[in-house]
Amino acid sequence: MIWRKCLALVLCLYFCLSGHYSAFAQTDFPSKPVKIVVPFPPGGGADIIARMISARLNEKWKQPVIVENRAGASGNIGAEFVSKQPADGYTWLLTSAPFAIAPAVFSQLNFDPIKSFTPITQIATVPxxxxxxxxxxxxxxxxxxxxxxxxxxxxxxxxxxxxxxxxxxxxxxxxxxxxxxxxxxxxxxxxxxxxxxxxxxxxxxxxxxxxxxxxxxxxxxxxxxMGRQRSPSLPDVPTLAQSGIPFETVGWHAVFAPAGMSKALADQLNQDINTVIASPEIQEKIIAGGSIPPSPPWTVDGWSKQFAQDVKIWGDIARQSGAKND
Missing domain, CATH: 3.40.190.10 (Periplasmic binding protein-like II)
Known part of the structure; x- marks a missing residue:
């Protein structure tokens, strides 16, 4: 029987070191209320999207999903709050493109949009x-x-x-x-x-x-x-690129968690949120509001790369123009 105990110990160490343990440890998520922080006042685009998603996740998870508005400083107050929370999936940020621009236009930030957060998924582009x-x-x-x-x-x-x-x-x-x-x-x-x-x-x-x-x-x-495609709500309006100005970067609403989140938990949040976004009811509401849902949905890795690219593109434009928001 000693060999069985040794084998069990070896397997346990393997799962812990390889990251597989975290996948098993997260199977009970969520086991308590989840908070979505919107860094803008109630009634805006991000707030509307957050409340649509929270209601569906509430049904899916059988746990309260609460939207909390922490407005101020162009979204920086709410973002800073989330950056200091545990990376356990129970507090995350639903924000928009100014989040990517912040490092270039604010001389002092108490967070870094890339280093302080784990990108989870994009919910919609907001042209x-x-x-x-x-x-x-x-x-x-x-x-x-x-x-x-x-x-x-x-x-x-x-x-x-x-x-x-x-x-x-x-x-x-x-x-x-x-x-x-x-x-x-x-x-x-x-x-x-x-x-x-x-x-x-x-x-x-x-x-x-x-x-x-x-x-x-x-x-x-x-x-x-703006963007790479015309809006389903306004199909006769050409994109900027189609009009002779080759600029395709577009605004968005997206979800971010504090840095340090396990890959397994980030993937679970990504999949659950993407499932909600894919429902016909949510798709219809997003399009009716003038936004465009992603197709195909973003993976954690894909959105992380795109977000880093957006930070660079918006930052370059801001620095070249001298734009400041202090």
Whole structure:
């Protein structure tokens, strides 16, 4: 019988050292309530997505899945909080693209988006849309570029803040087309709308979630959409690349856990969240809101690589433009 005990000890050591033990140890996850931290106020795109997912995970896991809003500092307060939590799967962050931009536009951060977190999965891309008033002479990107080359800094574009994805997309258009359009920052998408509609702004770059209904109702004219594909909600609006500006980086909503999470647990969270996202009901809601669900779904490794690439791309644009958000 001694040999059996020795064999059991050897197998136990093997599983621990190889990481297989963690896979077995996590089979009872979750055994208590799970918290999704949204680093923005209630009612925004990330909050809406989080509440949709939490309700479905609640049903799947038979455990409470609570959404907690920790807003402030462009999402940095909530992100910092999550970065300091145990990597046990019970607290994670559901955030958006400004998270990837933060290192380039804030001089002091108490976390590193790559080193302090484990990327889990992307839930949806959130395209930004270049819009103008319905009676504007700007009907397409060709018109806009021609106007900007003629009037230079008199052509103004609004965004939802310095260093935001919308601001950096506008700066990318300036860099690629060699223009000098003037950026006008606002606090949120809705704040810029009156000035776009009245014509005080030449155009604005705003998030699809908040302005798709206004485009469909004819209150705004869509010129181009960011990303690699057209939106199912707005199939007639060309992408920026299709309009002659080769820029495809797009905003998103995604899930991150604290750094140090085991591969087994990260994969389990990824699979469970992806299963929820794949349900027809959630897919329909994501598309109706102007976002685009991923197809195929992201793996942990795939999303980790893409996120690192986004941090670099957005960071390069921010540094080249001098954008700051301190």
């Amino acid at each position: 930004l849309i270049l819009v103008t008033r319905p009676d504007s002479p700007i009907k397409n990107m060709e018109d806009l570029i021609a106007l900007a080359r003629k009037d230079g800094e008199k052509v103004t574009f609004g965004s939802f803040g310095n260093g935001s994805p919308a601001h950096l997309v506008g700066e990318s258009i300036n860099q690629i087309a060699k223009l000098k359009m003037t950026h006008v920052p606002y606090k949120g998408s809705s704040a810029a709308l009156p000035d776009v509609i009245s014509g005080q702004l030449s155009f604005a770059i705003l998030d699809a979630i908040s302005i798709t209904p206004l485009i469909k109702s004819g209150q705004l004219r869509a010129i181009a959409i």
